[in-house]
Amino acid sequence: MPTVKPAHEHVWLASQSPRRRQLLTQLGVRHEPLLPGPDEDAEALELTRPGEAAVDYVQRVTLAKLGAARQRLKARALAPAPILCADTTVVLGRRILGKPADAAEAAAMLGALSGRTHRVMTAVAVASGRRTWQALSVSKVRFAAFGPDLVATYVASGEPEGKAGAYAIQGPLAGWIEHIEGSHSGIMGLPLHETAMLLRAAGVRLPL
Helix, strand or coil: CCCCCCCECEEEECCCCHHHHHHHHHHCCEEEECCCCCCCCHHHHHCCCCCCCHHHHHHHHHHHHHHHHHHHHHHCCCCCCCEEEEEEEEEECCEEECCCCCHHHHHHHHHHHCCCEEEEEEEEEEEECCEEEEEEEEEEEEECCCCHHHHHHHHHCCCCCCCHHHCCCCCHHHHHEEEEECCHHHHHCCCHHHHHHHHHHCCECCCC
16 A cells, blocks of 8 residues: 655544544554544434445445545645544354444343354444555454343443444453454454554554
């Protein structure tokens, strides 16, 4: 992927995820939040479409978020800088496991993941001016089998809230992960290798 001479000292991060902020900080990238206002229905962008493949879904949602962020930047008359967006989804077979709506749905998701291998897809997009750069990270995760008592305890802790597939790899359920194939940071929500490549292509200054 061709790169341009670094010209940007920071990026706008159009994500409320503390994990993505943490990962960008790990890369040494300065970032400022570019979050939806009260007049925006950000959750509506993540709605699935009947028959839509997971890989198409996660990339479509990411580009939709990016489009909304571009409009936000313009409407707020903020200083121009590259915008970074990402979306992560958990996929079991052909089933997309998004953020659980309630405790019952979280428990059902976790029960389905127990003892099985699933995929975690994270799409990333960076926009600067009229240009857009995109990347996709696909990883596999296999959980050991766990029972309903563990699921109930985990759900009661509140951990599944707001997390695709009802879990976070950096949380306590990681002790039940038998095998990972792919990008650990991608499973967290922002694949660092792919993200660094996109940011360099957009002319963002990285320390390394």
